[in-house]
Amino acid sequence: MTVDVGAQLRKGVVEYCVLGLLASEPTYGWQLSEALVSRGLIASIGTLYPILSRLRTQGLVSSFDRQSDAGPSRRYYRVTETGHRQLTIFREQWGPFARTVNDLVGEDSP
Numbered sequence: 001m002t003v004d005v006g007a008q009l010r011k012g013v014v015e016y017c018v019l020g021l022l023a024s025e026p027t028y029g030w031q032l033s034e035a036l037v038s039r040g041l042i043a044s045i046g047t048l049y050p051i052l053s054r055l056r057t058q059g060l061v062s063s064f065d066r067q068s069d070a071g072p073s074r075r076y077y078r079v080t081e082t083g084h085r086q087l088t089i090f091r092e093q094w095g096p097f098a099r100t101v102n103d104l105v106g107e108d109s110p
Helices: 005-024 029-038 045-057 081-105
Strands: 061-068 071-079
Touching: 005 029, 005 045, 005 061, 005 071, 005 081, 029 045, 029 071, 045 061, 071 081
Parallel strands: none
Antiparallel strands: 061 071
């Protein structure tokens, strides 16, 4: 059996990547999806909406509708205060964690 290591890694961090993208400014779903798909973090926009739903349920993001110049209104997502706190915790832990993993499995490791 072959394990898709990349899928497992993405599954563990994609929600924090969404929070990271939303931390700078509110973003609508399609724009958010394009940023994640282009980086290989999700397969399609259909993958994004369940993630956003989980983040909303957890109180980490909220949404609002904004009129668009290009057509119908768009649903925008933004990070809540709770989401900002969670992202801060993740950022504090990610660097040391990534260095430890790299020390153990990197090409320069024993």
